[in-house]
Every structure is written in C-alpha cells, then in structure tokens.
Amino acid sequence: MSSPKLFMHVQDPLLASNLLSLNGVRQYELNISHQNENWLNQLSVSKCDVALIEVNSLDDVALKELINSPALYQTEFLFFSEGEPDPILDCLMQKGAGFHYRSPYNLKLIESSLEEVFCDLNRSYENTNTQTSYLDQFGLLVGSSTAMHSLYRTIRKVATTKANAFIMGESGTGKELIANTMHVFSQRAEGPFVAINCGALSPELIDSELFGHVKGAFTGAHKDHQGVFEQAEGGTLFLDEVTEMPYEQQVKLLRVLESGEYKPVGSQQVKMADVRIVAATNRTLSDAIRDEVFREDLYFRLAQFPIMVPTLRDREGDACGLAQHFLAYRNAQDGQHKHFSELSLEKINRYSWPGNVRELKHAVERAYILADSVIHPEHLVTNDLSDQSETDTTAGIPIGMRLDDMEKIAILKTLKNNDGNKTDTANQLGISVKTLYNKLDKYDHTDFL
Numbered sequence: 001m002s003s004p005k006l007f008m009h010v011q012d013p014l015l016a017s018n019l020l021s022l023n024g025v026r027q028y029e030l031n032i033s034h035q036n037e038n039w040l041n042q043l044s045v046s047k048c049d050v051a052l053i054e055v056n057s058l059d060d061v062a063l064k065e066l067i068n069s070p071a072l073y074q075t076e077f078l079f080f081s082e083g084e085p086d087p088i089l090d091c092l093m094q095k096g097a098g099f100h101y102r103s104p105y106n107l108k109l110i111e112s113s114l115e116e117v118f119c120d121l122n123r124s125y126e127n128t129n130t131q132t133s134y135l136d137q138f139g140l141l142v143g144s145s146t147a148m149h150s151l152y153r154t155i156r157k158v159a160t161t162k163a164n165a166f167i168m169g170e171s172g173t174g175k176e177l178i179a180n181t182m183h184v185f186s187q188r189a190e191g192p193f194v195a196i197n198c199g200a201l202s203p204e205l206i207d208s209e210l211f212g213h214v215k216g217a218f219t220g221a222h223k224d225h226q227g228v229f230e231q232a233e234g235g236t237l238f239l240d241e242v243t244e245m246p247y248e249q250q251v252k253l254l255r256v257l258e259s260g261e262y263k264p265v266g267s268q269q270v271k272m273a274d275v276r277i278v279a280a281t282n283r284t285l286s287d288a289i290r291d292e293v294f295r296e297d298l299y300f301r302l303a304q305f306p307i308m309v310p311t312l313r314d315r316e317g318d319a320c321g322l323a324q325h326f327l328a329y330r331n332a333q334d335g336q337h338k339h340f341s342e343l344s345l346e347k348i349n350r351y352s353w354p355g356n357v358r359e360l361k362h363a364v365e366r367a368y369i370l371a372d373s374v375i376h377p378e379h380l381v382t383n384d385l386s387d388q389s390e391t392d393t394t395a396g397i398p399i400g401m402r403l404d405d406m407e408k409i410a411i412l413k414t415l416k417n418n419d420g421n422k423t424d425t426a427n428q429l430g431i432s433v434k435t436l437y438n439k440l441d442k443y444d445h446t447d448f449l
C-alpha cells in the first residue's frame with residue numbers, strides 16, 4: 001500500500017531541520033527539492049499530497065505560476081514566510097491553497113496540522129484501495145508470499161507432465177484452485193476440468209457418478225448418464241476429499257488408474273479413460289492409511305507428484321492482501337466503496353485463520369454484508385474463541401437485508417459453530433449434505449472472482 005507523499009522546498013537550514021525533526025513530517029514519503037527555480041515543475045511531476053514551501057526563498061514568478069497550476073488543487077500547501085505582505089500569497093490563500101505560517105513558527109501547531117492532513121489522506125488512500133488488489137496472481141491463485149511463489153513454481157513444473165498429482169493441505173487452502181491452475185497450464189487446457197467432491201457422493205450412486213450408467217441399469221435410470229471419467233475426457237478430473245471415498249470404490253478407482261478401463265453401470269462395453277487425475281485431501285495421509293480409511297496402493301498410484309499446500313498463516317502478508325483482494329472484487333460487483341479500518345486489518349493480520357482462505361473469504365463476505373461503509377473489527381467474525389463480536393453484529397438482522405444474504409450468514413455461522421463438520425451443519429439446518437455442498441460451492445465460486 002503506498003503512503004502519502006510530502007514535498008519540501010525550504011532553504012533556511014534551521015527551518016528545514018526543525019521541520020524534518022517533526023514526526024508529522026517523517027511519516028510521509030519525503031521528496032526534498034533543492035532547486036531554486038523549477039520547484040513547481042518538480043512538485044507537479046512528483047504528485048505529492050502535501051507541500052511545505054518557504055515563500056521567502058522563492059522568486060515571484062514560480063509563486064505566480066502556482067496560481068494557475070493544477071498542483072494548487074492537487075496538493076495541500078503549508079507556506080512559511082517572514083510575514084511581509086505578499087499579494088501573490090494572499091491570492092493563493094484565497095484560492096484555498098492551505099496554511100500560511102508566519103515567523104516565529106509554532107512547531108507544535110505545524111505538527112498537529114500535518115498529523116490531521118496525514119489522517120485525512122490516509123483515509124482517502126484506504127478508500128481508493130477498496131477498488132484494487134495488490135497481490136500477485138498465478139493462474140487462478142492469488143498471493144505474493146514466498147510460500148505461494150514456491151508453490152507457483154512447483155505447479156508450473158508439474159502441470160506440463162502427464163503425471164497424476166496429489167495435493168495435500170488443510171481445508172480451505174485452495175486445493176481445488178491449484179488443481180484447476182494445473183489444468184490451465186497443462187497440455188489438456190483445451191479439454192474440460194471436472195471437479196467432484198468424493199465426500200459428497202451418496203454411497204448408492206457413487207459408481208454411477210464416477211463411471212456413468214446406461215438406461216435401465218437400476219430403478220430410476222431413465223436415460224444414459226455420463227460419469228465424471230467420461231465428462232472429463234481429454235481433460236483433468238479433480239477428486240477432492242478422495243480419502244472420503246468408500247473403501248470398496250477405492251479398489252475400482254485403482255483399477256481404472258492401472259488399466260485406464262472402466263464400465264458404466266449396467267453396460268458390458270469397456271471404455272478407455274483419457275483423463276489426468278489430480279486428487280486432494282485435507283486429512284493427514286499417514287493416519288488415513290494406518291486407520292484403513294484410505295488404501296496405500298491407491299495413494300502411490302495417485303501421488304506421482306505430491307504437492308503440499310502452505311496454510312494461510314504460513315503466507316506472510318497474504319491474509320491482509322487477500323482480504324483487500326476479495327473486498328475489491330465485491331465492491332466492483334456492487335459498485336460500492338466499502339473499506340477496512342486500520343484495526344480490522346490488524347485483526348486480519350493477527351488472527352491465525354485455521355479455516356484458511358475459505359474462512360477469510362467468508363469472513364470478508366459477512367463483514368461486507370453487515371458493514372455500511374467501513375468494515376470494523378466487530379464485523380469480522382472469526383473462529384477465535386476470544387472474539388466476542390459475533391453476538392454483537394449478527395444478533396440483530398439489518399432491516400432490508402437480502403434473503404439470500406441471510407441464508408448465507410445462517411449457513412456460514414452454523415458451519416463455523418460445528419467446526420466445519422458438514423454433516424452436522426446440514427442436519428441442523430434441515431437440508432441435505434449435497435444441498436449444503438452445492439451452496440458452499442456456489443459461495444466459493446461466485447462471490448468474488
């Protein structure tokens with residue numbers, strides 16, 4: 001984030017050193033001019049927000065030029081003079097140039113004026129930043145931290161190979177985005193990218209979801225249905241939460257990976273799969289294998305390239321950057337100018353984000369809905385147990401809140417209360433797990449990008 005800039009053209013050494021010793025001056029990005037003439041040109045080019053100008057050191061020509069210069073309206077001026085009457089300076093003051101301090105100077109007053117101007121400017125810098133994102137982006141991934149840049153390099157290398165990849169990382173770290181980015185950079189980019197959540201598949205329909213079925217294969221199979229292997233033909237199939245797939249189906253998946261062959265349910269026709277598999281889990285794999293939840297042989301088939309995703313707390317600086325990024329996109333979507341207060345940014349920076357980017361994105365979304373124009377810390381509800389703000393902000397529902405926003409808040413709040421457990425959340429909300437997955441998926445994909 002850039003900070004306000006201060007231009008200084010003061011030739012009296014004592015005054016210059018007095019001004020430079022003020023905290024009010026040092027908090028700006030400084031631009032000091034030593035040229036007697038041409039200072040106005042230098043000021044115009046530097047686009048400084050504040051200018052400290054010693055009038056006695058100037059010739060009248062430059063000062064006269066300032067009367068008609070755009071710089072007069074773009075910059076806040078603090079003039080310093082010995083106090084001789086000066087019609088040009090009077091004219092500038094009439095045009096609203098700013099402050100005129102006469103010798104002897106009261107440094108305390110100057111300091112407080114500069115502080116005030118700095119605060120106002122910072123507020124407007126925050127405002128303009130509500131519309132922009134300043135993080136680097138690779139494919140679909142946003143983040144400027146060293147950890148993310150190292151991940152980008154890995155993805156670029158793996159993407160161009162034919163190997164299957166296994167992405168491991170905590171929930172909400174962006175594993176699906178990584179898989180999608182890998183697809184975008186692969187030679188299969190022209191083909192489809194199909195993502196399924198293995199945890200959301202109903203056990204009765206899982207074979208059909210994976211391999212498809214033919215009409216009449218079972219009651220309710222009124223027409224042929226393409227499974228995900230066929231849908232992803234020529235492209236990439238992303239198996240999210242693969243460790244949640246029932247153990248028996250894992251054997252079938254292993255067979256397809258070994259031979260490339262599969263049969264739709266109810267069909268005798270063998271089909272050949274031409275897909276690249278990218279799988280992901282947020283479980284600790286060694287535990288899942290030890291507890292016989294996940295087959296070790298399947299792991300070795302899938303993990304030709306294991307990729308570890310850094311947690312958000314290991315991506316220094318990215319939490320605030322992503323929050324600004326999400327807010328900028330949300331503002332752009334609704335034509336709004338909402339922005340974070342300094343304290344909210346501090347809160348975002350301090351918190352450990354156990355639910356990673358998803359938790360952050362949802363927190364920004366909720367705050368955006370609840371805040372009028374400034375997002376204060378109490379609008380940012382986190383899983384932090386010491387955070388009491390939730391009761392304050394969501395106890396009363398703002399009048400006129402959209403019904404779909406209310407539904408979103410109810411879902412995210414219940415999910416948070418259940419520590420991310422989707423089955424318990426769906427039960428409490430009275431909806432199916434599949435509906436919950438669909439809604440979360442919609443929030444993940446439509447809100448910001």
Ligand SMILES: Nc1ncnc2c1ncn2[C@@H]1O[C@H](COP(=O)(O)OP(=O)(O)OP(=O)(O)O)[C@@H](O)[C@H]1O
Pocket residue numbers: 140141142143169170171172173174175176177178240241281282357358361443444445
């Ligand atoms: N680096 C990132 N840049 C931008 N958005 C991100 C990033 N990482 C994650 N997101 C967003 O966070 C949300 C969660 O991401 P994603 O679904 O890819 O996480 P995941 O690791 O697959 O989660 P889970 O393990 O629960 O399936 C999505 O809305 C995604 O767009």
